[in-house]
Amino acid sequence: MRDILCVYSKKNFNGRRAHRRYLETYSNRRQPDFKIFKNLYDRLGETGSFRPKRDSAGRPNTLNPEQEEEILVRVAENSELSTRHIAMETGVSKSTVWKVLKKEGLHPYHFTPVQNLIQVSHVPVTLNLGKLGLSYIFLE
Numbered sequence: 634m635r636d637i638l639c640v641y642s643k644k645n646f647n648g649r650r651a652h653r654r655y656l657e658t659y660s661n662r663r664q665p666d667f668k669i670f671k672n673l674y675d676r677l678g679e680t681g682s683f684r685p686k687r688d689s690a691g692r693p694n695t696l697n698p699e700q701e702e703e704i705l706v707r708v709a710e711n712s713e714l715s716t717r718h719i720a721m722e723t724g725v726s727k728s729t730v731w732k733v734l735k736k737e738g739l740h741p742y743h744f745t746p747v748q749n750l751i752q753v754s755h756v757p758v759t760l761n762l763g764k765l766g767l768s769y770i771f772l773e
Contacts, residue, residue, distance in 0.1 A: 634673060634683045641670040696729055704733045 636659065637651075644650040652667035673683060680686060703723050707714060716730045723730070734740065 637665060637670055637673055638677065641674055646671075646674065696725065696733070700725055701733050704730055705737060705739075708734065708739060 637655065640655045640658065641648070641651040644654055648667040648670045651670045652665070655670075656664055676685065677683060700723060704719055704725070707719055707722065716727045716734070719730045720727045
């Protein structure tokens with residue numbers, strides 16, 4: 634990155650000329666866009682570092698407290714709602730709904746049908762494996 638700033642300063646802080654010179658000088662390296670020269674120079678002057686500040690990195694959080702409260706109210710009213718359904722109703726993404734629920738220690742509802750046996754007294758169940766010539770009778 635130091636090389637980028639050296640070339641940028643030698644070309645009188647002109648990004649396009651610096652880009653051409655960098656291509657001639659460092660042809661074996663990955664070539665940055667001409668805008669990178671100015672961005673790095675500005676960032677170094679503002680923060681004293683080439684790296685962006687951590688709080689400004691990434692996508693900004695656009696969830697406001699009212700939306701978060703609405704998600705929690707909907708889950709409290711009906712705990713069987715899916716994250717997809719809550720997201721459609723509130724206008725936020727599914728991942729945002731997941732984050733709110735996780736932060737509050739809640740889990741979205743997932744209906745999982747499970748086959749279970751009903752206990753009925755004294756009803757025999759016959760399993761007939763005709764091809765093998767076997768027949769079993771199960772009692773309670």
